[in-house]
Amino acid sequence: MSATLTTPPVSTQPPAEHRPTYLNITKTIGSWLLTLDHKRICLLYLLSIALFFSIGGFAAMLVRLELLTPAGDFLTADGYNKAFTLHGIMMVFFFLIPSIPATMGNFLVPIMVGAKDVAFPRLNLMSWYVFMFGSVLAITSVLLGGVDTGWTFYTPYSSTYSNSAVTFAALGAFVAGFSSILTGLNFMVTIHKMRAPGLTWFRLPLFMWAIYSTSVIQILGTPVVAITLVMVALERTLQFGFFDPKLGGDPILFQHLFWFYSHPAVYIMILPALGVISEVISAMSRRKVYGYTFVAMSSVAIAIISFIVWGHHMFTSGQSVYAGMVFSFLTFLVAIPSAIKVFNWLGTMYQGSISFATPMIYALGFLGLFAVGGLTGLFLAAMGTDLHMHDTYFVVAHFHYIMVGGAVMGFYAGLHYWWPKITGRAYPEFLGQVAGTLMFFGFNFTFFPQFLVGYLGMPRRYHAYPAEMQVFNILSSVGASILAIAYILPAIYLAWSFFYGKRVGDNPWEAKGLEWEIPSPPPTENFLKPVVVTEEPYTYTKEAH
Amino acid sequence: MSAQSHTAESRGLAHHFEDFNQQLDASTFGMWLFLITEILFFGGLFAGYALYRSHMPEGFQTASSHLNIFLGGFNTVVLIASSLTMAMAVRSCQLGDNPKTRNFLIATLFLGLVFLGVKVIEYGEKIEHHLVPGPNFDTSIPFAQGQQMFYNFYFAMTGMHALHMIIGSGLLIYFIVRAHQGRYHSNYFGPVEIMGLYWHFVDIVWIFLFPLLYLLGLHLGGH
Amino acid sequence: MWKDFPLFPEAASTSARDVDLLYFFIVAINVIFTIGVFAVAVYFAIKYRRKNEHEIPPQPGHSTLFEVVSSAVPTVIVMIIFGWGTWLFYVNYIPPKGAMDIFVVGKQWMWKLQHPEGHREINELHIPVGQTVKLTMTTEDVLHSFYVPAFRTKKDVVPGHYTTLWFTPNKVGKYHLFCAEYCGTQHSGMIGWVHVMEPADYEAWLQGTVRGETMSQAGERLFGRLGCNTCHKADNSGRCPTLENVFNEPVRLANGQTVTADEAYLRESILKPTAKVVAGYQNQEMPSFQGQVSEDNVLQLVAYIKSLKKQPEVKK
Amino acid sequence: MAQQHGNGHSVQHHVAPVIHYVGVWLLLMLLTGLTVAVATVDFGGSLNTVVALAVAGVKATAVIWIFMEVRHAQPLTKLSVITGIFFLVILLVFTFGDYFGRSTTFTPLEEGWRSDGPHSVGTVPELEPKPAHAPAKGPAKH
The missing domain is CATH 1.20.5 (Single alpha-helices involved in coiled-coils or other helix-helix interfaces)
Structure with a gap:
């Protein structure tokens, strides 16, 4: 949408080095650590989740190295259990959930809404500190010997039988959950209460719809896992037998309370990526997103339906067959909005003018991998086949296709798409395209064999497996090393480009959007003049620029 | 929510809000969203309570009959009164009357501390009778398993509620100080209103806890 | 070379073939849609690639028809899969009558299997081909999951509950048995084999292995040792209800409800006697045996109670 | 709905008369008494809980509607x-x-399914997958 800014055409702005931007306005460490500027908090989050992503990635490499050989000879059994638990906790609670909302969301929500800052800037900074405090707790649990319950903390193993530092990890996840609540709350109030004049709901960019739906889930789901983890911690420390079968407790209740949050949590991870891909495909094809209202409403539909499907995690745990049928039916329904989004993206690309810049490479990769991830969910939603496939590597492959193929590819697409705006500098294009393509093939190489070995019956969380499944695991481990390279490469050239990249103008992609109408990197107060929004988003009019 | 204030009449208006209306709107809506998370936070405990009560009804009823109804009832009355004084505090703050606000806040704080005092008495009683779940729970009582599960939830729910009361009392002290300094005026009363929302929510949680925990087996007599 | 690295698991039970059928149906849909979506995306990307830097392509209109079709077609396909999958689960959900009972107790990192005739096996299960087998399973500690990929089925084993699983093997062979629910350090060591044998070989195996006392005999011994017979008398003269002919019959409870005396009811009454008290008896009489009897003992007591018949028939 | 910025700075916020608050307080005291009274009467089985929750619900709604000013809220x-x-x-x-x-x-059992739970499912035709050979009949339990 173009906003009639009353400033002179931006190009006459002095280059970034000579005018105050949010980056160079103050230089002291204190100003960064106590900043109330949503753009700086975005960078603080970016650094912390990069750190946690590397810790999680390191644990993943340990797991893949161990699985090269059928016998468990690289790590001890206990060491392997702690490695995959660390991989799970770091990736889920400390990378995927905050990844897009806390970084790009923090940077873009106030700008796309036409406001100076989020509704509660101090709360925004507090949510970063709460996040870091949570991570300190989780790292302490690693230093105290690690936790070996898996990121799902299933009782009664996690509450009575495991003698590893479960309480610290559970409290770490509990505290990180609060940071997620505070971020979600901040964004919802900002989107509801601080939109610029003329910016009605249906003039909001689709990234905003995705962030809004994610915030709904964060607010409604996270408290339930918070109280569940508190109950597990109480049971471990004070022997309050909530879930202990010997004291009359019921482990199935834990599973209900845990999955009530944890399934919507996987939509917290993927919905922002869906928003990013809508933005990237629209900008890279220079076309309005096809079926804007349907794509926007499908985000909200996913957010709501995601709360009534969690039973498909418990088909084999002795759940009643009627509840199973209801959950199975609703799980199939939740697949429909994702299908609508994919078809509308294709509609957007039709007759577009498609550039092959790095964000588009990642977006195309996303389309393929997210399609596979979504469709393989159909096996696990049908009760008949889930009996065979539950808790096997088929499930591992399914959710990695959605999380890594979807959320991480979306994260990289958004990072490259808005990098010029965040830093005012360009990243090396060719290297970006190489990394994107490498990630796509490395990813498929890693996780497609896991579908096959999953159907063969290799259970999850095994560090020793029957010899006939070795071929698939070798393929997967080799693929994992390619994937590791594909992740490290962008980290290197983006860090380089942050300091030495070529300066760019304010709208390098010539895309539509409020964020492309302010200088890059933007000044602290985002907009130099009050913003009035007059038309629909993504209006690429015919006249030549 | 209110950051540095510069001119007299716009005291308490944060820089990124257009005007007081938007600021009040945003902060009240933000508080309500926080209260939703609290509803679901306590909701998890209520779900657990409801499930185990349906599985072990006699254990829950026997355990509930040990609780002192008078103390529970007295606490409910105290908390309802504190809700009234809190609502009066918010009202007088809206009128810009700082001293009155401060006095009502002090009354609310006093009632809150009375409530916590009664809780301390009750907890002391339970510890004496070895009714705190865990290794030294007295398992010789009838329906020991059911009673232990009841006390799991009794301590979890009233403990979490008391924790929220303690946090509330801390916040009350903060607002008493600011009211005493005359910070509020008829355009800037948001923080006290938000404190009121939080306090009323904590009262509502107790309104549900009282019948579910204390009056469980009353119809069977034997209190 | 490929014999050692199978691409597809063996199908060794009657329901395996049905599961594979549904699996291939969904795989077909996946292939069609994935190839379709990705091919169209790449084709569009190449066909409509950007010719010059500032080109503005024609902007899309809006066709509700496209939207309706793009949501209706997936909904129909998905409902077909739902119907098929749920029917497949529901049909196999009820163990057929006349299945051979096997009792399974999961314990941290081993499977203990008990045949009613008294054979006990650790991580091994010998069953005749074609014989429907019903497993009644529980665990002494954490969650486990009894998973035989060749039979395409698994069932979690939950402490405090009996869960059942059944299958009818129709192919002789030796198949993997895994624990699929994470259960601690040696989770990947809790594996074993299911040997499906010709009936003749099975009989030979039965005779060959040393036969301990049958479960009901072990149960009877326990019944005496724990002093159950002081109250539960055959002629109903004791202070507790008689247990003859109790199994699988309706029992009126003190609170007016009527429950079937199935295995779960018997187990609960042994471990938590006050949970479901029979009408006409106070609830303080029977002490709880929680902690005194292991899950295997409870299964033996249940087997013994099942074998108690009114007329003094020779014990099976 | 987010944009009705007040004309200028002042916040229109009508303040409820004191009588409303005292009235609600009295209502709550009455309802607390009712809660205790209602708990002494045995309505049989699960109805007790429903009645207790209903009274608590009314109290909660009163607090939300009046004390928390949701009646004037957006x-x-x-x-x-x-x-x-x-x-x-x-x-x-x-x-x-x-x-x-x-x-x-x-x-x-022989005459088809009989459910023992509170709500009977009625008789559903016996779903008998054909095992290879049907050994002697014996009760098989789920």
Whole structure:
């Protein structure tokens, strides 16, 4: 949408080095650590989740190295259990959930809404500190010997039988959950209460719809896992037998309370990526997103339906067959909005003018991998086949296709798409395209064999497996090393480009959007003049620029 | 929510809000969203309570009959009164009357501390009778398993509620100080209103806890 | 070379073939849609690639028809899969009558299997081909999951509950048995084999292995040792209800409800006697045996109670 | 609805008369007495809980509607209160859906299925997958 800014055409702005931007306005460490500027908090989050992503990635490499050989000879059994638990906790609670909302969301929500800052800037900074405090707790649990319950903390193993530092990890996840609540709350109030004049709901960019739906889930789901983890911690420390079968407790209740949050949590991870891909495909094809209202409403539909499907995690745990049928039916329904989004993206690309810049490479990769991830969910939603496939590597492959193929590819697409705006500098294009393509093939190489070995019956969380499944695991481990390279490469050239990249103008992609109408990197107060929004988003009019 | 204030009449208006209306709107809506998370936070405990009560009804009823109804009832009355004084505090703050606000806040704080005092008495009683779940729970009582599960939830729910009361009392002290300094005026009363929302929510949680925990087996007599 | 690295698991039970059928149906849909979506995306990307830097392509209109079709077609396909999958689960959900009972107790990192005739096996299960087998399973500690990929089925084993699983093997062979629910350090060591044998070989195996006392005999011994017979008398003269002919019959409870005396009811009454008290008896009489009897003992007591018949028939 | 910036700085916020608050307080005291009274009467089985929760619900609504000024609040605030309660109900309904669904223990006896749970499913034709050879009949329990 173009906003009639009353400033002179931006190009006459002095280059970034000579005018105050949010980056160079103050230089002291204190100003960064106590900043109330949503753009700086975005960078603080970016650094912390990069750190946690590397810790999680390191644990993943340990797991893949161990699985090269059928016998468990690289790590001890206990060491392997702690490695995959660390991989799970770091990736889920400390990378995927905050990844897009806390970084790009923090940077873009106030700008796309036409406001100076989020509704509660101090709360925004507090949510970063709460996040870091949570991570300190989780790292302490690693230093105290690690936790070996898996990121799902299933009782009664996690509450009575495991003698590893479960309480610290559970409290770490509990505290990180609060940071997620505070971020979600901040964004919802900002989107509801601080939109610029003329910016009605249906003039909001689709990234905003995705962030809004994610915030709904964060607010409604996270408290339930918070109280569940508190109950597990109480049971471990004070022997309050909530879930202990010997004291009359019921482990199935834990599973209900845990999955009530944890399934919507996987939509917290993927919905922002869906928003990013809508933005990237629209900008890279220079076309309005096809079926804007349907794509926007499908985000909200996913957010709501995601709360009534969690039973498909418990088909084999002795759940009643009627509840199973209801959950199975609703799980199939939740697949429909994702299908609508994919078809509308294709509609957007039709007759577009498609550039092959790095964000588009990642977006195309996303389309393929997210399609596979979504469709393989159909096996696990049908009760008949889930009996065979539950808790096997088929499930591992399914959710990695959605999380890594979807959320991480979306994260990289958004990072490259808005990098010029965040830093005012360009990243090396060719290297970006190489990394994107490498990630796509490395990813498929890693996780497609896991579908096959999953159907063969290799259970999850095994560090020793029957010899006939070795071929698939070798393929997967080799693929994992390619994937590791594909992740490290962008980290290197983006860090380089942050300091030495070529300066760019304010709208390098010539895309539509409020964020492309302010200088890059933007000044602290985002907009130099009050913003009035007059038309629909993504209006690429015919006249030549 | 209110950051540095510069001119007299716009005291308490944060820089990124257009005007007081938007600021009040945003902060009240933000508080309500926080209260939703609290509803679901306590909701998890209520779900657990409801499930185990349906599985072990006699254990829950026997355990509930040990609780002192008078103390529970007295606490409910105290908390309802504190809700009234809190609502009066918010009202007088809206009128810009700082001293009155401060006095009502002090009354609310006093009632809150009375409530916590009664809780301390009750907890002391339970510890004496070895009714705190865990290794030294007295398992010789009838329906020991059911009673232990009841006390799991009794301590979890009233403990979490008391924790929220303690946090509330801390916040009350903060607002008493600011009211005493005359910070509020008829355009800037948001923080006290938000404190009121939080306090009323904590009262509502107790309104549900009282019948579910204390009056469980009353119809069977034997209190 | 490929014999050692199978691409597809063996199908060794009657329901395996049905599961594979549904699996291939969904795989077909996946292939069609994935190839379709990705091919169209790449084709569009190449066909409509950007010719010059500032080109503005024609902007899309809006066709509700496209939207309706793009949501209706997936909904129909998905409902077909739902119907098929749920029917497949529901049909196999009820163990057929006349299945051979096997009792399974999961314990941290081993499977203990008990045949009613008294054979006990650790991580091994010998069953005749074609014989429907019903497993009644529980665990002494954490969650486990009894998973035989060749039979395409698994069932979690939950402490405090009996869960059942059944299958009818129709192919002789030796198949993997895994624990699929994470259960601690040696989770990947809790594996074993299911040997499906010709009936003749099975009989030979039965005779060959040393036969301990049958479960009901072990149960009877326990019944005496724990002093159950002081109250539960055959002629109903004791202070507790008689247990003859109790199994699988309706029992009126003190609170007016009527429950079937199935295995779960018997187990609960042994471990938590006050949970479901029979009408006409106070609830303080029977002490709880929680902690005194292991899950295997409870299964033996249940087997013994099942074998108690009114007329003094020779014990099976 | 977010943009009705007040004309200038002042916040129009009508202040309720004191009588409203004291009135609600009295109502709450009465209802507390009612809660205790209602608990002494045995309505039989689960009805006791329903009645107790109903009274508590009325008290809670009074506090929300008047004390928390939701009566003057914007529709958005009203919607958020309802959403919070709605998703709590979803958690309870689906969790108990599972537990109550389990109580229909099927005993496929000769005359077809007989469920012993509180709600009988009625007789459903015997689904007899054809095992290779049907050994002697014996009760098989789920």
